[in-house]
Amino acid sequence: MSLFNFHSSTLLYRVISIICQTLVYGIYSCLFPISVYVMLYVKLYNRSRMVLFVTMVITFALSTIYWVLSVVVTFLVIRAWFSELDPATHSAPTWLPMLSAILLVNLIVTDGVVVWRAWVICSDVNKAILMTPVLAYFLLCFSYVTVVAARVGLLITPEGAQSHQDLARIIDVAQVGNLALSLLTNVLATSIIAVKSWMYRKSLISYNVRGQTSTLASKVMGLLVESGMLYILIGATVLASCVIRLPFGTLGDIITPVGVQLAVRAAFLRSPTAVLIP
Structure with missing residues (x-):
């Protein structure tokens, strides 16, 4: 296919991704002041x-x-691609991809909240079990640092060099690793909270407890589990999209940026309700 077809297809992916991002970001922009007020x-x-x-x-x-x-x-x-300007002088700055990679710390922060919340709610659970999402989270952080470091390497490496191509492959692998480890972290942390919620409900039934505080805590834990399951579904969808090929690139090129916006959902949906648990 011609270079024009490549550029037009890539641009189409970007536009679709931005439209989806805007819809998700717009919803959370409306929810943000409400969440702040609740907290x-x-x-x-x-x-x-x-x-x-x-x-x-x-x-x-x-x-x-x-x-x-x-x-x-x-x-x-x-x-750069569709005007009469010189693409060599009017292309996107080379540091923009690195800045975008740095901003993906959003995923690190929200996944960290999930792990931390599991420790707070399930502090009486076996520490070896609680360490499993922590280990997955540390691997996620390492993978994220790898992406940023490789992006820095691309800036100082000649584009035609073999090392430049190697760094590009490292980025591709590490980015998929980010999605997989983020999904694993959420699965482990949400599973621990789900088991804790089930045991808590079972104890209420056993002791015939009908207190308002106990009922509220039970509902909040249930909401945390439900929101965690939704986030896991989203993470699995984004990860699967990375292996679905398109004429140029993969479906992940469209969906992954939207996943960054959906990561805010973890902070919004968990935070206003989780504060109700001391």
Whole structure:
């Protein structure tokens, strides 16, 4: 196929991805002030609530920057590929992909909240079991650092060099690893909370407890499990999309950026409800 077909197909993927990103980001932009109000309403008296509040604000800010960068890069690509300007002088800055990779710390932050929340809620669970999502999370962090380091290497390596191609392959593998490890982290942490919730409900039935606080805690844990299952489904979909080939690239090129915006869902959906558990 011609270079024009490649550029037009790539641009089409970008536009579809941005439209989906915008829809998701718009929903959370509406939910953000509501989430802030809920968290401030219950008062940020302890460290746990303060950490969740700060995490929610940071992830929303990072998602905003990521969305803006996606739009800017798309306009730069249009100008470079489909105008009469010289692509060599009007292409997107080479540092933009690295900045986008750095902004993917959104996934690291939200997955860290999931692991931390599992430790808080399930502190009485066997520590060896609680360490499994922690180990997966540390591997995720290592994979993320690998992507950023490889992006830096691309900036200082000549484009035609063999090392440049090797770094590009490392990035491709590490990015898929990020998705797989993020999914594994959420599966392990959500499973632990789900077992804890089931045991808690079982104890209520055994002791015939009917207190309002106990009922509220049970409902909140149930909501955390349900939101975790939804996030796992989203993660599995994004990971599967990376192996579905398109004429140029994979379906993951469209869906993965949307997954970055969906990562904010973890902070929004978990934080306002999780603060109800001391």
